[in-house]
Amino acid sequence: MKTLGFIGGGNMGSAMLGGIIKAGLLKSEDITVADLSQAALDKVKEAHGVNVTTDSADVIKNCDAFIIALKPHIVAPALKPLAELVREDQLIISIAAGKQICQLEEIFGSDKKIVRIMPNTPALVGEGMAGICSNKNVSAEELDEVKKIFESFGEAEIVTEKLIDAVTGVSGSGPAYVFMFIEAMADAAVLEGMPRPQAYKFAAQTVLGSAKMVMETGMHPGALKDMVCSPAGTTIEAVKVLEEKGLRAAVIEAIHECTKKSIELSK
Ligand SMILES: NC(=O)C1=CN([C@@H]2O[C@H](COP(=O)(O)OP(=O)(O)OC[C@H]3O[C@@H](n4cnc5c(N)ncnc54)[C@H](OP(=O)(O)O)[C@@H]3O)[C@@H](O)[C@H]2O)C=CC1
Ligand SMILES: O=C(O)[C@@H]1CCC=N1
Structure with a gap:
């Protein structure tokens, strides 16, 4: 994966972004953050020099993979209208609490590659803990690549989707x-x-x-x-x-x- 996008650059989006940049896994110019809040965009641009946009479509069009870091109730209304822009080879990574893979498949299509992750804010200082699961369209190599990104700012483990709510309880929150x-x-x-x-x-x-x-x-x-x-x-x-x-x-x-x-x- 050469380019990564964030849809939502708030508390958790910016914590992961900070972790990724600090680890040197991707360069600032290969990362794009979309957010409706200009204040959030100004903050990540100033801190990390990444590309910023108010249009989430830019992220979907230009990145190999994108992380959805929006509040759970915003995910469907914000992204359903953009779903047709998503390509089959693109990795969709959601960190939204309680958003199941089957619900994400309803938004983007069951033919898309979907990864569900529950991270936590210590990602910002390289000590995050994340639980990861995915749908059947994601290959073992792709899942490993995503895991490596999350390991660049802490620990990450593959878990069954059934355990993600427990991950939220113990490490996410x-x-x-x-x-x-x-x-x-x-x-x-x-x-x-x-x-x-x-x-x-x-x-x-x-x-x-x-x-x-x-x-x-x-x-x-x-x-x-x-x-x-x-x-x-x-x-x-x-x-x-x-x-x-x-x-x-x-x-x-x-x-x-x-x-x-x-x-x-x-x-
Ligand atoms: N915070 C945490 O510790 C953790 C959070 N999560 C998950 O991460 C997700 C994000 O949480 P968090 O970072 O705390 O939330 P924040 O509200 O801090 O960040 C979300 C950002 O998205 C912006 N936004 C709202 N609507 C849109 C839109 N349509 N398009 C683009 N950007 C938009 C918000 O702007 P505005 O403020 O103007 O609305 C805000 O800047 C949630 O789903 C949560 O469950 C998972 C693990 C830990
Ligand atoms: O409080 C929340 O809903 C989010 C999910 C995990 C941490 N914060």
Whole structure:
């Protein structure tokens, strides 16, 4: 794939764009972003020097593949009128939450190559996590090429479409819960007298380092937690309160509701 387009250059579109440019996988001049918001276009043009347009048809006509990064309810009304411009050899990549492959086939035709992906915003800093699936028209080589793009700004795994709603719950929406956790940890440190900027650094670096330990040691998170809890020490006091307040149940229920909403969006 030599040219890539984005239809929608908002939060997620621009995060992926930033990741792709940083990884050097494609050059700025080979990327085109379409958006109705001039402010969004000005921002991506200034940050990345990519081609910009207010006409999504330009992207469809000029790119080997294009990523649909529009709000789910906008996808059909915005793109159905342009569907006849899509070529059979073109890759259509949708990141819209709850938009099933069969619904995308209804818009573009069941003969088209369709990839459905659920990424997340840490793509912007090269630490994204994406779940990928596709329809039968996409070859193994093409799917691998798309996976490589998403791996250029983080991790990516092929999943069955049935799992995409769970991917939305855990990693697509996940950064929001982690940011809330970091904010709460920092608020606690501020309560104890730490200056706010320092509090964010201590909280965020602790989350980063802990995530790295899970990824790099391959140890069970529970075992890693136990390593921090000294007998009759400080940590177990905090762990007791988190259990009493239902941290685990709250997280499980929150992700379950998020996943349910993703399923509902597809109805
Ligand atoms: N945000 C996230 O963390 C994630 C989002 N997603 C998915 O990504 C998609 C985009 O989300 P997000 O980036 O947050 O949304 P944003 O609203 O930030 O971005 C969408 C952009 O598309 C523009 N737009 C609206 N209508 C059109 C149109 N007809 N043609 C071209 N551009 C248009 C919007 O402009 P305007 O603002 O003027 O309407 C906006 O700039 C969603 O489907 C979401 O489910 C997936 C994973 C994570
Ligand atoms: O909140 C949303 O609907 C989108 C999908 C995943 C993350 N943000």
